[in-house]
Amino acid sequence: MRVDVVSIFPDYLAPLRLSLVGKAIETGLIDLAVHDLRDWTHDRHRTVDDTPYGGGAGMVMRPEPWGEALDDLVPAGTDARLLIMTPSGRPFDQRLAAELAAEPRVIIACGRYEGIDARVAEHAATRMRVDEVSIGDYVLNGGEAAALVIIEAFARLIPGVIGNPESLAEESHSADHDQLLEYPVYTKPAAWRGLEVPEVLLSGHHGRITAWRHERAVELTRRRRPELLPDAERTDELEVRPAV
Numbered sequence: 001m002r003v004d005v006v007s008i009f010p011d012y013l014a015p016l017r018l019s020l021v022g023k024a025i026e027t028g029l030i031d032l033a034v035h036d037l038r039d040w041t042h043d044r045h046r047t048v049d050d051t052p053y054g055g056g057a058g059m060v061m062r063p064e065p066w067g068e069a070l071d072d073l074v075p076a077g078t079d080a081r082l083l084i085m086t087p088s089g090r091p092f093d094q095r096l097a098a099e100l101a102a103e104p105r106v107i108i109a110c111g112r113y114e115g116i117d118a119r120v121a122e123h124a125a126t127r128m129r130v131d132e133v134s135i136g137d138y139v140l141n142g143g144e145a146a147a148l149v150i151i152e153a154f155a156r157l158i159p160g161v162i163g164n165p166e167s168l169a170e171e172s173h174s175a176d177h178d179q180l181l182e183y184p185v186y187t188k189p190a191a192w193r194g195l196e197v198p199e200v201l202l203s204g205h206h207g208r209i210t211a212w213r214h215e216r217a218v219e220l221t222r223r224r225r226p227e228l229l230p231d232a233e234r235t236d237e238l239e240v241r242p243a244v
């Protein structure tokens with residue numbers, strides 16, 4: 001998979017060279033290129049922003065550099081998916097991560113200031129698939145942090161990136177796990193600061209362990225994210241429980 005990221009702060013994406021995503025890049029599973037949007041400006045000050053039409057605070061990113069960047073990165077006839085990071089975008093979730101993991105080509109546009117001129121998305125959509133995406137209902141200063149999150153989320157789903165693909169199956173929000181939150185995990189020592197590992201996990205009884213883990217996953221999901229519960233697991237009674 002080829003991933004291009006365009007930003008005025010390309011160094012912000014340096015952490016992608018670390019850890020699992022970094023290994024995937026080294027082994028060629030992912031071909032990552034990070035670009036400085038200012039390389040597509042032509043004035044002495046390498047200007048990427050201007051005042052907003054209609055007034056208002058802040059500045060808006062000019063369409064011309066973005067248009068030229070996308071022309072170069074996505075030649076006519078190329079099958080590519082453009083993600084534009086924006087707080088007003090569609091919520092990013094595991095389903096979209098899985099979709100992106102199957103794409104041959106993803107370009108990620110990281111805006112700054114008050115955002116990117118709306119015509120960039122409009123024009124790009126005439127020749128590629130465009131998704132305006134948000135990683136959550138809070139406001140960042142730019143799209144780079146969101147790009148890091150999204151790239152990590154989909155890169156780890158690419159076959160070969162995670163050593164043991166079985167570990168993907170039981171994760172929170174994974175389609176294989178009924179969209180339940182992940183059950184609590186424990187490791188040695190069996191007793192730590194007076195706190196014991198649940199006995200069932202020491203029993204070696206795999207059937208009981210699987211059942212216990214599912215119960216904990218449902219309980220946790222009901223308490224923290226009831227909207228994720230399948231209908232069969234929902235209960236209407238108000239559960240007063242310690243906030244954990």
Ligand SMILES: N#Cc1c(-c2ccc3cc[nH]c3c2)n[nH]c1N
Nearest residue numbers: 085086111135136140142143146
């Ligand atoms: N994705 C996402 C975002 C953003 C975001 C994205 C791009 C820009 C450009 C200027 N400000 C931005 C905020 N804020 N919160 C999110 N979930």
